[in-house]
Amino acid sequence: MKDKIKLQVQGLTNSQIQSGAYALILTEESGFHRIPIIVGTAEAQSIAIALEKIIPPRPLSHDLFISFMNAFGIRLCEVFIYKFEDGVFYSKLHLAGESKVIDIDSRTSDAIAIALRTGADIYTTAEIIRECGIIFNEQEEDEDDEPIVEEEEEIFDDILNNEELNPDSFESKNVRDAWLRSLPDNTLQEKFEKAIINENYEYAQIYRDEIDRRKTKEGGSNG
Numbered sequence: 001m002k003d004k005i006k007l008q009v010q011g012l013t014n015s016q017i018q019s020g021a022y023a024l025i026l027t028e029e030s031g032f033h034r035i036p037i038i039v040g041t042a043e044a045q046s047i048a049i050a051l052e053k054i055i056p057p058r059p060l061s062h063d064l065f066i067s068f069m070n071a072f073g074i075r076l077c078e079v080f081i082y083k084f085e086d087g088v089f090y091s092k093l094h095l096a097g098e099s100k101v102i103d104i105d106s107r108t109s110d111a112i113a114i115a116l117r118t119g120a121d122i123y124t125t126a127e128i129i130r131e132c133g134i135i136f137n138e139q140e141e142d143e144d145d146e147p148i149v150e151e152e153e154e155i156f157d158d159i160l161n162n163e164e165l166n167p168d169s170f171e172s173k174n175v176r177d178a179w180l181r182s183l184p185d186n187t188l189q190e191k192f193e194k195a196i197i198n199e200n201y202e203y204a205q206i207y208r209d210e211i212d213r214r215k216t217k218e219g220g221s222n223g
Contacts, residue, residue: 003126004080009051009112010034012044012205024112026122033133035124037089043109045201050116052208056199062113069118073098079111081124084132166191167206180210 010025022044023036039047046062048054059067069076075096080103083090091111092103106114115122167176183191192207 004123005126005129006030007035007081007122007124009047009116009122011051012039012048024109026112026124028129028133031129032135033129034135035128035132036134037108039109041202043107043113046113047109047116048205049201050113052205054196054201054204054208056201057197058199062110062117065114066117069095076114076118076120077101078120079106079115079122081108081111081122081128084128089128089132167203180206183210185214 006029007026008029010027012022012024014022021038021040024039024044024047026035026037027033028035046060049056049060050062056063068074077094077096079091079093081089081091089108091106091108093106093111093114095102095104112122114120165179167180169176169179180188188207188210192204192211195201195203195207
């Protein structure tokens with residue numbers, strides 16, 4: 001198909017439309033469009049651990065699917081998001097075995113979770129890009145990064161040393177990020193490892209992001 005557009009997975013964010021859900025953000029590889037896809041918590045967790053290359057203590061459903069594919073010599077060639085209708089994205093897994101090649105319908109969230117684990121490419125149509133793609137204005141994005149107000153700073157000071165805190169303890173993302181930045185390296189690592197053991201991959205991703213931020217900062221300061 002001539003109008004196939006390659007996509008990249010940018011990441012996950014809280015859905016502003018549906019409470020308790022997440023928005024998976026796909027970006028046009030050779031363009032400026034972004035496509036938000038609403039996914040559930042379980043699917044978001046599976047996508048998050050694939051993005052962060054976290055190995056869970058027990059295989060998740062998508063890991064089991066990959067093991068099944070490998071055992072029978074099946075390869076995922078690509079994921080194709082081929083239709084958007086009534087608010088739903090429709091996708092296909094393009095699979096190749098020893099004797100034949102087939103397409104299997106899949107929920108888009110499942111297809112992407114599997115693609116991230118196999119390194120398969122993700123495509124969509126130019127029509128879906130035109131209909132669902134959004135070009136974000138960087139200035140508008142920056143407006144969301146509001147500074148911590150004085151009241152939030154006072155709250156932060158009061159709870160800073162509370163060992164029971166977790167990322168959900170904060171209504172403000174700015175206060176949460178300030179709390180993360182305040183954690184000693186060993187405490188941050190302990191919280192990350194505990195989140196993995198408890199299979200709380202949302203927390204694990206948040207802690208991992210802060211760990212990576214510090215490594216990037218250290219690398220920049222040494223350069």
